[in-house]
Amino acid sequence: MKYGFSERVKYLKSSAVRDILKVINQGNIISFAGGLPEESLFPIEAVDQAFHKAVTTNTKSLQYGETEGVKELRDLLAERMKQKGLVRQAENILVTSGSQQAIDLFSRVMFNKGDVILTENPTYLAALQVFESYETKVVAVDSDDDGMIIQDLEAKIAKFKPKCIYVVPTYSNPTGKVWSLERRLKLLELANKYHVVIFEDDPYGELQFDKEQAPPSIASLDENNLVLYTSTFSKTVVPAMRIGWIVGPYQIIRIMAQAKQASDLHTNSISQHALVHLLKDFDIDQHIQTIRDTYYERMLVMKELLDSVSIEGLSYIAPKGGMFFWVSLPKEMNTTALLDEAVKEGVAFVPGAPFYVSDAEENTLRLNFTNSSPALIREGMEKLVKVLENAKVHN
């Protein structure tokens, strides 16, 4: 039988990165392609204890729960955000099945066909997928190392009258960039002037390498109820829990909760209660420090090997946190073509092109350094350097 799908199916794409990963995971390949946290750092004992308590302490916590999320967890989240200067009440928080769901539910309640969203270029691929699935128009704003370029941002706000500006301002995926405080404030100023909502996606904010703090979150600087802020425990505890949250203006959070009720009633509450116990019984900040130290060391190993490449015109941003290197090769090199060579050599990366909204730079690539040991990073990078230098010679 032939099935009649909805129009929006045309705009649903499978992630190019996920498709690459499927191929790569089949072979014996050193992969810098994914965005996975290091498994040996998972706090298994603490997670085990937390689930044990969640299951055995209170039968009620195994019953159907509130769509908004477990109240005790929302209180703890409010407390943790307050420590970082982001002061919001539990009623402004919606617990979600990972921050991916926060992006999806927000899109569901905000966007009509044809609505414009401004983003950085390149930006988080899976957010683009969601936005496009709602038949919106995503427009890229020019950026430099400090964030969006304010003149271009204002010009595009004036021209396109966007409904939302989507940003990943701290240790971004894919570029690893950090927005400066000045740009954060300017963004808020323009959003207020033109009445545009900002969606601040912050999965990596905790993964900071420098002693020097990153600038405060945009949400914490917001005095006009303009910002939705989402984060997750996928990078700091374990991804399999699928617990994220979104905080923002009550009018929006309330409607998102209605959409969530229709979507999946509520987020897995065994995991929510486990997280309550984990946050109470376990020193998560000490644990996050261990993650930072480990990732910092790995980043330095990757940096050392990148510095050894003898290709003029290769450049990268040294990450101050997060999970990724963003590398630009000379203009004439094409990383999608190079990936085949690299995989033959036993190493993988993600070509940069899919992360672009428009004007894709085919000479870019993303390297993840969090999911391989320093020895494997060294081995894999040596292979990659060989592939790159070889390709350069033949170009």
Place this chain on the structure above:
Amino acid sequence: MKYGFSERVKYLKSSAVRDILKVINQGNIISFAGGLPEESLFPIEAVDQAFHKAVTTNTKSLQYGETEGVKELRDLLAERMKQKGLVRQAENILVTSGSQQAIDLFSRVMFNKGDVILTENPTYLAALQVFESYETKVVAVDSDDDGMIIQDLEAKIAKFKPKCIYVVPTYSNPTGKVWSLERRLKLLELANKYHVVIFEDDPYGELQFDKEQAPPSIASLDENNLVLYTSTFSKTVVPAMRIGWIVGPYQIIRIMAQAKQASDLHTNSISQHALVHLLKDFDIDQHIQTIRDTYYERMLVMKELLDSVSIEGLSYIAPKGGMFFWVSLPKEMNTTALLDEAVKEGVAFVPGAPFYVSDAEENTLRLNFTNSSPALIREGMEKLVKVLENAKVHN
């Protein structure tokens, strides 16, 4: 600031039942209003062990997982369904965050604005909410105790050219009805003749009271790839796990998986792995038998009290399984008005009207018998009988 929401927000409604429950849960009221399983039956030890194994056995299971669901779980689901005559491969299965998400993802990939869905009348409220949130048109088909009336079904298929027929054919919510085998076969015949997809929602199929088996699922009778079938572990293990699944034609399941990837990447995989261990180590069928026995006893207590009401024109369907009594009072009685009286007396139910697509019968109500002990059912029903008889006198 004033926020501009999407058009579809107009069609998002909060559940009337959930709103009633919020009020009721605040007082000291015996509630027959919800649809909750009995907490004292939760297999806590087995669940605890299962989560312990899921967290400690394999670090990989705490990492990001496959959108389609944990392969081992899909294999076990295929095996369990096969025992009930529903033969499908693991690749035809998508694991979802409860069967609510199965309804939502299906709607997302199938329905355009204005598409018609045929349903029973009354039917599952939260499915109506999802369908309406996609701006579809839901049309009710006349039913009797054996299922949809085939003449009316065919007339409405011919007239409305529906994209889907949504049914809860086994121990339905809210009516507790079971479709006869003949009607199941006729439904399939018509669906095949007119090329319409059937969505079979079966959360209660396992909760059978009679020695006499319910007729086989519609999906298991389907020879033409017409049926999507969804079920859940919320009623047989614990709701807080939020694990459901949907099985159907590969073309549809594949697209739903893409929609799920955009929605929330994948279902909580700690819970999925826990369920794998539970299904292997725990005699879930023995456990389900205990649930059946307990609910059957409670149903009989409620039935006894219903039989004691001296109101001419009161009728109900004695459930052969599931969780609900559906009661009709004399035409002139209005259950929405009666609810206030009942709550004052210390007992609650859900008025029937919100479950109707059209032509709501204001004299109906739904009673849940699974979440109160026999003693509480007796106490609550005595209060309710008093309220009903009182109201009848004053009518």
